[in-house]
């Protein structure tokens with residue numbers, strides 16, 4: 001009975017999250033949605049994928065949003081299947097991919113990460129890499145099930161590259177704590193799914209320490225490396241701070257590049273980037 005109630009609650013939360021992302025799909029790539037701090041994190045993420053996998057490797061994008069990364073990888077010669085739970089986001093990806101003449105096959109599919117089982121046996125072992133950028137994995141109820149599906153879909157020794165919202169973001173604690181918004185400051189401490197507002201909708205979000213996240217994948221995947229993203233730099237929603245103090249922030253960015261992979265520091269930051277390999 002408890003399992004049935006949990007499944008119903010998960011399903012309702014997934015619908016809320018889908019409505020939230022649908023509502024912003026139209027202007028997701030606008031000046032705030034694709035700002036300098038996001039671009040910086042995106043660069044580090046893409047470098048990690050390229051470091052692990054040469055062009056020609058077959059990629060699956062989980063939570064592709066408007067397809068910014070999928071297009072970029074396809075242009076470099078990586079065949080991509082780009083998926084997202086939000087129909088609005090997938091429509092943006094599909095038109096973005098259709099507008100370009102690409103050297104490889106790239107397609108968009110409306111599909112949640114929790115629905116990977118819908119990729120039938122014909123897809124078994126058909127990807128060299130699976131990636132997910134900017135937190136889609138934080139919106140999934142059952143990560144252990146996702147890990148099983150990823151293991152099925154990946155070729156032997158295939159890799160996962162994920163950027164995931166972490167639990168300890170010192171900038172966020174300071175930003176909201178100093179304004180007396182203690183509940184907001186503590187939102188990442190919640191156990192399980194917590195409601196995060198966006199555009200008058202709710203995104204049900206699960207925050208993780210890197211070790212909490214990896215635990216779900218550990219039975220099938222070896223941890224290759226992980227690092228902090230935007231630890232010294234503020235999170236992307238503080239882009240106005242960045243724009244007012246660009247020279248200072250450039251220095252902070254260099255600290256992120258250099259110290260992000262260090263022990264202890266890598267357990268903090270707005271996001272963490274994790275690379276795992278199928279055993």
Ligand SMILES: C[S@@+](CC[C@H](N)C(=O)[O-])C[C@H]1O[C@@H](n2cnc3c(N)ncnc32)[C@H](O)[C@@H]1O
Nearest residue numbers: 021063064065085086089112113133134136139
């Ligand atoms: C912050 S956006 C990141 C989009 C894209 N990866 C990027 O780098 O711009 C998060 C995306 O995750 C998608 N998402 C949320 N929950 C999902 C789920 N359960 N399955 C698949 N996609 C999901 C949203 O629709 C949204 O497009």
